[in-house]
Amino acid sequence: MTFSRLRLENVGRRFAGTDALQHLDLTIEQGEFIALLGPSGCGKSTALNCVAGLLPLSSGRIWLDEKRIDVLAPERRGFGMVFQNYALFPHLTVRRNIEFGLRMRRLPKPEIARRAAQALELVHLEDQAGKLPGQLSGGQQQRVAIARAVALEPSVVLMDEPLSNLDAKLRLEMRTEIRRLHQSLGLTTIYVTHDQEEALSMADRLVVLRHGQVQQIGTPEELHSHPVSWPVADFMGCRNLFAGSLLTPAADRGEAAMVDVLGLRIEGTAAAHVETPGAVAVGIRPEDIEVVPVPGPHTVDATVSVVEYQGREFAVEALTGPGLRLHVRTAERLVPGDPVALRLPPERLLVFPGGADLPRPVAPLDEEITPDLPADAGAPA
Ligand SMILES: Nc1ncnc2c1ncn2[C@@H]1O[C@H](COP(=O)(O)OP(=O)(O)OP(=O)(O)O)[C@@H](O)[C@H]1O
Numbered sequence: 223m224t225f226s227r228l229r230l231e232n233v234g235r236r237f238a239g240t241d242a243l244q245h246l247d248l249t250i251e252q253g254e255f256i257a258l259l260g261p262s263g264c265g266k267s268t269a270l271n272c273v274a275g276l277l278p279l280s281s282g283r284i285w286l287d288e289k290r291i292d293v294l295a296p297e298r299r300g301f302g303m304v305f306q307n308y309a310l311f312p313h314l315t316v317r318r319n320i321e322f323g324l325r326m327r328r329l330p331k332p333e334i335a336r337r338a339a340q341a342l343e344l345v346h347l348e349d350q351a352g353k354l355p356g357q358l359s360g361g362q363q364q365r366v367a368i369a370r371a372v373a374l375e376p377s378v379v380l381m382d383e384p385l386s387n388l389d390a391k392l393r394l395e396m397r398t399e400i401r402r403l404h405q406s407l408g409l410t411t412i413y414v415t416h417d418q419e420e421a422l423s424m425a426d427r428l429v430v431l432r433h434g435q436v437q438q439i440g441t442p443e444e445l446h447s448h449p450v451s452w453p454v455a456d457f458m459g460c461r462n463l464f465a466g467s468l469l470t471p472a473a474d475r476g477e478a479a480m481v482d483v484l485g486l487r488i489e490g491t492a493a494a495h496v497e498t499p500g501a502v503a504v505g506i507r508p509e510d511i512e513v514v515p516v517p518g519p520h521t522v523d524a525t526v527s528v529v530e531y532q533g534r535e536f537a538v539e540a541l542t543g544p545g546l547r548l549h550v551r552t553a554e555r556l557v558p559g560d561p562v563a564l565r566l567p568p569e570r571l572l573v574f575p576g577g578a579d580l581p582r583p584v585a586p587l588d589e590e591i592t593p594d595l596p597a598d599a600g601a602p603a
Contacts, residue, residue, distance in 0.1 A: 224252070224377070225252055225286050225287050225377055226251070226252055226287055227249055227250060227251050227252060227286075227287065228249070228250040228252075228273075228284070228285070228286055228378060228410065229248075229249045229250075229284070229285040229286075230246050230247060230248045230249075230250075230269075230273070230282065230284050231247060231282050231283045231284070231285065232245055232246070232247060232281060232282040232283070233245075233246040233247075233269070233272055233279055233281070233282035233283075233284065233292075234246070234279065234280050234281035234282055235265075235268050235269075235272055235277055235279060235280045236280040241434050242265050242268040242434050243265040243268045243269050243272065243431075243434045244434050244435050245435065245436070246269055246282070246429075246436060247436075248429060248436075248439065250378075250410060250412065251410075252410050253408055253409075253410055254410055254411075254426050254427065255401070255404050255410075255411045255413065255424060255425045255426045255427075256411065256412050256413065256425060256426065256427050256428070256429060257413045257414075257415055257420075257421035257424060257425035257427075257428045257429070258270060258412065258413070258414045258415075258428075258429050258431060259415060259416070259418060259421040259428050259429065259430050259431070259457065260416065260430055260431035260432055260437075260457070261416060261432070261457070262416060264431040264432050264433065264434065265431050265433075265434040265435075266382075266414040266415075266416070266431055267382055267414055268434075269414075269429075269431070270380050270382055270412060270414050272284070272292075273301070273378075273380060273412060274296055274299070274301055274303055274380050275291075275292075275294060275295060275296035275298075275299050275301075276296055278292075279292050286299075286377065299378075300374075300376055300377045300378075301376050301377065301378045301379070301380055302370075302371030302372060302374050302376035302378070302379045302380065303371060303379075303380045303381075303382075304364075304367050304368055304371050304379065304380070304381040304382070304384045305367070305382050305383075305384070306382055306383040306384060306386050306387060307387065308355070308363045308364055308366070308367040308387075309367065310355040310363060310366055310367060310370075311355070312354065312355055312356055313354070314354070314355075315351065315352050315353060315354060316342070316347060316350050316351050316352070316353055316354075316355070316358070316366050317338055317342065317351040317352065319355065319366055319370055320338045320341050320342065320366065320369050320370045320373050321334050321335075321338045321373075322370065323370060323373065323374050324337055324338065324373060324374065327374075337373045337375070338373060340373070341369035341370070341372055341373035342369060344369060344372065344403060344406075344407075345365035345366070345368055345369045345399070345403075346365070347362060347365055347366065347369065350362060359392075360387055360388050360389075360392070361388055361392040361395070361396060364384055364385070364387075364388065364396060365396075365399070367384070368384070368399075368400065368403065372403060372407060372409070376409075377410065378409075378410045378411070378412065379404075379409050379410070379411045379412070380411075380412050381400070381411065381412070381413045381414065382414045383414055383415055383416070384396075384400070384413075385397065385415075385420065386415075386417075393420070397420060397423060397424055400413075400424065401423075401424050413425065418457050418458060418459060421442075422442040422445075422446065422458075423442075425442065426441065427439060427440060427441055428440065428441075428442060428445055430445065430453070430454050430457055432453045437450075437451055437453055437454050438450050438451065438454045445458055446458055448475070448493070449493060449505075449572070449574075450475075450493055450494050450574075451493075451494070451574055451575070451576070452503035452505055452574040452576070452577065452580065455493070455503075455505045455572060455574065456505075459507060460505040460506065460507050460572075461507070461508050461549040462505060462506045462507070462508065462511070462548055462549055463503055463504070463505045463580060464483050464484075464503070464504045464505075464546060464577075464580070465483075465501060465502075465503060465504075465577040465578065465580045466481040466482055466483040466484075466488070466501070466502050466503070466504045466573075466577060467481065467482050467499065467500070467501060467502065468480075468481055468496055468497070468498045468499070468500050468501075468502045468573065469481060469482055469487070469498065470498065471496065471497050471498045472492030472495070472496050472573065473495060474492065474495060475492055475493060475494055475495070476491060476492065477491070477492045478490075478491060478492075478568065479491065479492045479496060479502075479573040481502060481504050481573055483504055483544075483546060484542075484544035484545060484546055485544050486522060486542065486544055486546065488504065488520075488522075488566060488571060489520060489568040489571070490504055490566075490568055490571035490572060490573040491568060491569050491570075491571065491572060491573065492572075492573050493505075493572040493573060493574050494574065494575055495575065496573055496574070496575050497575075500575070501576065501577040501578040502573050502574060502575060502576070502577045503573075503574040503575075503576065503577030503580055504571060504572070504573055504574075504577070505571070505572045505574065506566055506570055506571045506572070507570070508537065508549040508550050508551040509551040510566075510567060510570035510571075511548060511549075511550045511551075511564050511565070511566060512564070512565040512567065513538075513550065513552045513554050513556070513562055513563070513564060513565075514563045514564070514565045515563070516563060517563040518563070518565070519565075520565050520566050520567065520568055521563045521564060521565045521566070522542050522546070522548075522563075522564050522566065523542065523543065523561065523562075523563060523564075524540035524541055524542045524543075524546075524548060524561075524562050524563075524564050525540060525541050525559065525560070525561055525562070526538055526539070526540050526556045526557065526558050526559060526560040526561075526562055527539050527540060527541050527547075527558055528558065529556055529557060529558060532551075534553065535551050535552060535553055536551070536552055536553070536554070536555070536556065537549065537550075537551055538550045538551070538552055538556055540562055540564060542564075548564060550564060
């Protein structure tokens with residue numbers, strides 16, 4: 223079925239008086255790959271199930287072009303679904319599983335055979351067609367589930383954590399496979415995941431949810447480079463997040479903002495409007511911190527506490543005198559105990575509103591320094 227856009231308008235869902243999802247406004251263009259991303263319990267599956275029709279809405283409407291579809295039963299929406307647990311019939315062969323939905327639709331037999339053969343070919347399972355699901359690997363079973371969904375030639379495919387039961391290597395392979403199918407079949411896909419790397423690598427746009435509310439909607443590049451709130455930054459891999467207080471106000475995104483973090487005066491860039499006086503969150507990615515030979519502008523002194531080898535780079539944890547734990551990625555060969563000057567480029571250090579509710583407060587210094595470090599380790603400059 224062709225359409226131009228799927229539109230979610232103020233979609234909400236309550237369970238026993240508690241909002242699991244609120245005010246979800248989202249327009250999905252035909253052919254887009256959208257990821258719903260967020261930590262456990264943020265409302266991702268609720269959103270997907272509302273679109274699927276498995277959950278009635280508590281508020282809002284869903285439109286497929288000019289047709290209102292939230293009032294339709296799931297099977298009348300024309301969507302395909304792929305779940306985490308595959309949901310295959312164990313007593314039916316692979317081919318029969320794929321044919322099942324087509325038979326339910328009472329399609330002519332030659333059409334059923336043609337579509338099943340095509341779907342099997344798409345997921346490279348032609349030679350497994352006569353097996354039962356129990357005789358297949360997890361990855362193959364998930365391929366069957368995907369084949370079964372796409373055989374219905376759905377207008378939209380909804381996927382709920384389809385790769386979470388697979389091992390790491392297979393997950394990577396299947397990511398590519400799903401993206402390939404999405405592209406080659408011209409599908410429109412809504413994909414639920416809590417894995418930010420998966421979402422970033424697959425989706426055209428991401429919807430980041432927290433506590434049932436949309437935090438930000440954007441392309442992977444937008445969310446990576448311009449997160450508008452600290453939860454989005456946190457979810458996008460910004461491992462260094464600290465509570466601080468703002469010393470100079472910044473009216474808009476992109477303006478310079480001075481912050482105080484545990485007595486350190488640091489210059490950053492406002493990620494959104496921030497006001498004094500006020501608690502802010504300060505964030506910088508490990509790969510944006512530079513290890514420099516000597517202290518200078520925008521540097522902090524720190525002592526290396528942990529070094530992990532990670533392929534071409536090292537993941538280093540360093541502690542500053544006032545007890546700030548910084549995660550740094552560097553090619554420098556450092557060892558625990560090394561004193562380092564770390565440059566925090568102001569344009570990379572983002573200042574977000576509302577740092578008071580940061581889940582990771584700055585740990586006190588005495589919990590952080592390991593006993594074998596020199597007594598003056600991490601002393602402030
Ligand atoms: N059937 C239900 N009855 C009551 N509460 C529910 C029900 N389904 C979900 N919830 C609640 O709604 C909130 C959102 O749940 P949802 O399953 O959408 O989250 P999620 O982001 O998909 O999490 P996960 O990744 O763990 O599945 C949670 O607080 C959850 O406990």
